[in-house]
Amino acid sequence: MNSTRRRFLTGISIAAGAGLTGCSANSDDGGGGAGTDAPGDADGSGGSGGTHEVGYGDYRTTVSASTFPDKLFIYAVQTGWSNWEALMEGFENEYDVSLNDDQRSSGEALSHARQNAQNPNHSAMNGGYTFGVIARNEGLTQPYKPANYDKVPDSLKTDDGHVTATRRMTTAVIYRKDLYEEQDIDPPETWEDLKQEEIAAKTQYQPPQAAVGLAGALSINNAYGGSLDDVQPVIDFYNEVKRKGAVFAGNVEQKFSKGEIQTFVEYDYTGLDLKYNADSVSEDQVGVRFLNGPEGMGALNQPYGYAMLKDAPNPEACKLFMDYVLSKDGQRKFFDAFVRPIRADELETPEKFPSQDRYEGKEFQVDYGKLIDNQESIIKEIGQGVGLTGY
Known part of the structure; x- marks a missing residue:
């Protein structure tokens, strides 16, 4: 895990937004069980005993x-x-x-x-x-x-x-701001920008078998007008960026810190934790963007x-x-x-x-019931359509 150098649990409280969080608080901070906040000790012993x-x-x-x-x-x-x-x-x-x-x-x-x-x-x-x-x-x-x-x-x-x-968590694009600036590359504004040769050649995507990879694929698919019944848009997108050098794998953070990968698609959490909590890169080296596409919103909330x-x-x-x-x-x-x-x-x-407001107009959700019914066929279709191993 990234070692933590700063924590930000003080400061302003921001409304979580409809559909993103739980119901309003009505519990106390006492012992465990129904309607309370934390696991408790029935015998009052505390700690690991009883x-x-x-x-x-x-x-x-x-x-x-x-x-x-x-x-x-x-x-x-x-x-x-x-x-x-x-x-x-x-x-x-x-x-x-x-x-x-x-x-x-x-x-x-x-x-x-x-x-x-x-x-x-x-x-x-x-x-x-x-x-x-x-x-x-x-x-x-x-x-x-x-x-x-x-x-x-x-x-x-x-x-x-x-x-x-x-x-x-919400799908985001994380990029090396410093390396983009050195190479005179404009930060991505839409998913279409990730097709640029200079960006695609050093971009990493998670395979769709992982939940984070599936979320990324569905984000791109929605951005290009696809649906849970039609994943050809993301297949076409992946094949195009793959021809330009993009790779499909996990465990990107070390390569990103070294500059071997300059852009990757995961969740907002990954980029923000790297930006503010990691020792391997400095805060001003990391950019986090939520993108749309030419035909729809492009940041799935998962x-x-x-x-x-x-x-x-x-x-x-x-x-x-x-x-x-x-x-x-x-x-x-x-x-x-x-x-x-x-x-x-x-x-x-x-x-x-x-x-x-950074999420508004970009973040979307899917019919999770329908996704459950179609998830395995979607994963298989994308994997085979892009020629990924293991599908």
């Missing part, structure tokens, strides 16, 4: 620390992404349970969960929200409503408690969440961790790295977080 009240509504229960493992395995909870390292450290400090550093994409996590469905070795599925719903639809998950479940918008949780969103796996090992520790992620403490840690938490309207917005 018992803890967890869950919301009918799922409220007491778990015992005596059942907790030394290490909890949850898909795609990983250092270097969404500030999970800070949440992992906070949870371990509070409850003496470490988290496995699971360096998988959402697609890889879903594939592994399928392969191990008869004998699961991870406790929960974390990643892109639609990937979790697909796992639910395939019978891979079980219901659990974490504490503060009521603070999550109804459209971003399943009624049966199987999948709950925890945060949201939810992420989690689901407990059916017959999962260590369900009691898993419930406590899921509660922790939705607590104000866990949600603030997302905000620390410019990931917009699902409870953002209850928290002070980081001072450097982009104001809502």
Whole structure:
């Protein structure tokens, strides 16, 4: 993970905007269980010992620390992404349970969960929200409503408690301002600008199998008039920039810091965290843009969440961790790295977080139900249409 040199949790509070965050605050900052803010200790012992009240509504229960493992395995909870390292450290400090550093994409996590469905070795599925719903639809998950479940918008949780969103991110283009200036390249204003030879040759895109890559593909597709029924526009775009030298891979930050890649497409979080929190590049070297295209808005707002796996090992520790992620403490840690938490309207917005007007007219959402139904065929069609490996 990027080492943090500054945090911006003081300053102005910015309205989160319709559709981006949870309901208004009505909880306190006391112990855990339904309607409260954080996992609590039923016996008042605190720390890592004793018992803890967890869950919301009918799922409220007491778990015992005596059942907790030394290490909890949850898909795609990983250092270097969404500030999970800070949440992992906070949870371990509070409850003496470490988290496995699971360096998988959402697609890889879903594939592994399928392969191990008869004998699961991870406790929960974390990643892109639609990937979790697909796992639910395939019978891979079980219901659990974490504490503060009521603070999550109804459209971003399943009624049966199987999948709950925890945060949201928006597709952005991140570029090296200093290198653009040295080469006399104008900053990108639209997706069409990324087709320029001098930009395309040093641009990296995530493959669509990862949730962030799928979000980028759908952003470009929408910008060029495509839909969930027609992804030919993004296929054409990708083939054009690929011919000009663009690459499709993950793990871009080191190459970006070295200047090997000058532009990449991920989320606003990635660029803002690099800009304000990373030691590898300075603040004035990093630019973050939200783009439109010739026929539509070009910045998909993508939810992420989690689901407990059916017959999962260590369900009691898993419930406590899921509660922790939705607590104000866990949600603030997302905000620390410019990931917009699902409870953002209850928290002070980081001072450097982009104001809502930077998203207006560019950010859009899709019919997530339809995306779930078509997601795997969309991923396959794009991968095969662009000639990417593994499709």
